[in-house]
Amino acid sequence: MIRATVIGSVWSSRHIDGLPPGAFLEVQPEAGTPIIAFDVLGSGTGEQVLVAQGSVAASWFPGAPPPVDALVIGAIDPASPSTLPGQSKSAA
Amino acid sequence: MIRATVIGSVWSSRHIDGLPPGAFLEVQPEAGTPIIAFDVLGSGTGEQVLVAQGSVAASWFPGAPPPVDALVIGAIDPASPSTLPGQSKSAA
Amino acid sequence: MIRATVIGSVWSSRHIDGLPPGAFLEVQPEAGTPIIAFDVLGSGTGEQVLVAQGSVAASWFPGAPPPVDALVIGAIDPASPSTLPGQSKSAA
Amino acid sequence: MIRATVIGSVWSSRHIDGLPPGAFLEVQPEAGTPIIAFDVLGSGTGEQVLVAQGSVAASWFPGAPPPVDALVIGAIDPASPSTLPGQSKSAA
Amino acid sequence: MIRATVIGSVWSSRHIDGLPPGAFLEVQPEAGTPIIAFDVLGSGTGEQVLVAQGSVAASWFPGAPPPVDALVIGAIDPASPSTLPGQSKSAA
Numbered sequence: 150m151i152r153a154t155v156i157g158s159v160w161s162s163r164h165i166d167g168l169p170p171g172a173f174l175e176v177q178p179e180a181g182t183p184i185i186a187f188d189v190l191g192s193g194t195g196e197q198v199l200v201a202q203g204s205v206a207a208s209w210f211p212g213a214p215p216p217v218d219a220l221v222i223g224a225i226d227p228a229s230p231s232t233l234p235g236q237s238k239s240a241a
Numbered sequence: 242m243i244r245a246t247v248i249g250s251v252w253s254s255r256h257i258d259g260l261p262p263g264a265f266l267e268v269q270p271e272a273g274t275p276i277i278a279f280d281v282l283g284s285g286t287g288e289q290v291l292v293a294q295g296s297v298a299a300s301w302f303p304g305a306p307p308p309v310d311a312l313v314i315g316a317i318d319p320a321s322p323s324t325l326p327g328q329s330k331s332a333a
Numbered sequence: 334m335i336r337a338t339v340i341g342s343v344w345s346s347r348h349i350d351g352l353p354p355g356a357f358l359e360v361q362p363e364a365g366t367p368i369i370a371f372d373v374l375g376s377g378t379g380e381q382v383l384v385a386q387g388s389v390a391a392s393w394f395p396g397a398p399p400p401v402d403a404l405v406i407g408a409i410d411p412a413s414p415s416t417l418p419g420q421s422k423s424a425a
Numbered sequence: 426m427i428r429a430t431v432i433g434s435v436w437s438s439r440h441i442d443g444l445p446p447g448a449f450l451e452v453q454p455e456a457g458t459p460i461i462a463f464d465v466l467g468s469g470t471g472e473q474v475l476v477a478q479g480s481v482a483a484s485w486f487p488g489a490p491p492p493v494d495a496l497v498i499g500a501i502d503p504a505s506p507s508t509l510p511g512q513s514k515s516a517a
Numbered sequence: 518m519i520r521a522t523v524i525g526s527v528w529s530s531r532h533i534d535g536l537p538p539g540a541f542l543e544v545q546p547e548a549g550t551p552i553i554a555f556d557v558l559g560s561g562t563g564e565q566v567l568v569a570q571g572s573v574a575a576s577w578f579p580g581a582p583p584p585v586d587a588l589v590i591g592a593i594d595p596a597s598p599s600t601l602p603g604q605s606k607s608a609a
Contacts, residue, residue: 348591
């Protein structure tokens, strides 16, 4: 997964069939170019989120897998340390 | 998914079996080298599109998955903001 | 998919089971390092080809998917424009 | 797989359904940006781990594949040489 | 697939279940950072090998797919040309 920040959303009136209910969010990874991730959590601009990529994003949906290759799987708690070497807290 | 602009198309008279009806479009991502995405929407040069990559592109097709690893899943509405931090519009 | 040029081939006398009949071609993408793509079309050095990557390459083969992650799916017609913005020809 | 060092963990109180028991660890690959890998081994900060990426990470779990695209599959033994050309030790 | 050179191996005494018999080899691609590929051929340090990446690496194994995302599928014959434009030899 990658850590990314929601920076906007895109709309597509003309699209192929099979898209589930949700939003296409534009998210900025920690490095590189923004990507578009599908979101079912109602994430908002500025939020830090966890994004899973590849076919696992599609497999999460029940029924026929939709053609989405990136999915917001959670909001990152603000208290989560960013990348601080030396910490030993474990997540569950 | 990535945001890309259609810049052309490629033709392949000699190809393997199993390709569905549609077009091979050359699309330019926001960064990096152009890729070839399969298109069933009739997208035209200059259009901004959403491209899904990997096996989800093939899984979208009914029947045996064709050997395509990138699919145009929608045209991006011109009104969609590009990457403007601070906006809060949500897409559906 | 990516557009690439065939630049050679590799031979592997000692390999794992499950490889289908065909050739391992070394192909040069438009940018970056050469990759090895499996070819069943008899493509030759210097030809421009379309290469699909990932599990869709393996899924194309009947029966148990072979351990190949890149497949030449077609030769690109010489008349195909490279990356000329402004054209509107559609491929089928 | 890649070799990476655990540098922290992230918490997500608000997340989608289907996440298995375990932790989201932030790991630093040998090059590039940190990624988030799922961990079921209780790996700690500073440990060197092997991370598998893509759908194989999800397929490892029994039942419906969870939406995780990176999994810590093992701790790397401290005695493991890093990248020393010339050695011939084989691992099992 | 990519062409890579075996540069070492890694050991993992503490690992998740489901790993098949074989070795984790550290291999150096033609460009970029070393990756860890699973090997069932007994490849040795200094050998040039073909590595398949992604879920096809796991699908090759019988039974439940193990959590490995890179597999050595063959040794490259020393006679194989590297990347010599102009040659027309075909591999089978």
